[in-house]
Amino acid sequence: MAVIKNIQEKYMKEALKQARKAYALGEVPIGCVIVHQGKIIGRGYNRRNTDKNTLSHAEITAIRKASKAIGDWRLEECTLYVTLEPCQMCAGAIVQARIPETVIGCMNPKAGCAGSILNVLEMPEFNHQVAVTRGILEQECSEMLKTFFAELRIRNKAEKEARASLRNDGQLLFGGQTLQNMVHSGIFPVNRDHTL
Numbered sequence: 001m002a003v004i005k006n007i008q009e010k011y012m013k014e015a016l017k018q019a020r021k022a023y024a025l026g027e028v029p030i031g032c033v034i035v036h037q038g039k040i041i042g043r044g045y046n047r048r049n050t051d052k053n054t055l056s057h058a059e060i061t062a063i064r065k066a067s068k069a070i071g072d073w074r075l076e077e078c079t080l081y082v083t084l085e086p087c088q089m090c091a092g093a094i095v096q097a098r099i100p101e102t103v104i105g106c107m108n109p110k111a112g113c114a115g116s117i118l119n120v121l122e123m124p125e126f127n128h129q130v131a132v133t134r135g136i137l138e139q140e141c142s143e144m145l146k147t148f149f150a151e152l153r154i155r156n157k158a159e160k161e162a163r164a165s166l167r168n169d170g171q172l173l174f175g176g177q178t179l180q181n182m183v184h185s186g187i188f189p190v191n192r193d194h195t196l
């Protein structure tokens, strides 16, 4: 059991490496790797905004690359590792690709479809079920997302404040006064050769 966990953590670390690539692009940091007979045959990370494409989720990219490596749409004998619980599209693709096993870092209560909102991976009604392991390197996976969203909130707030300091007519305010007013009142002396 400990051996299996070590292997799972080893590949989840590789998925985290992919997630960091998304982070560096300002994308929600989600990464994925697909392993076949001890070898990584597909890697992917979220590039949705960069590519302006709904299909640019980490898992879809990794599945595409793994299929190319194997030369088959069926990814039998493969294990998919992903840092965040897959969405409905990716969970569907995992079932469609006949991937027998999926290992998940942290869960996504608001959008996950591997047990949170739906459990597409383990529906007995489908012709294929996926064995799922959850919570591998859960803390690292969720910390990366939390840090990303905390930084995003700070960035959005700073941008909002910068916008608010612009008046409706587009003039910048300095301590509540326009630059023009400050020049007229002598607060901001200006060389008349360089009129505003």
Ligand SMILES: [Zn+2]
Residues within 6 Å of the ligand: 057, 058, 059, 086, 087, 088, 089, 090, 091
């Ligand atoms: Zn997805």
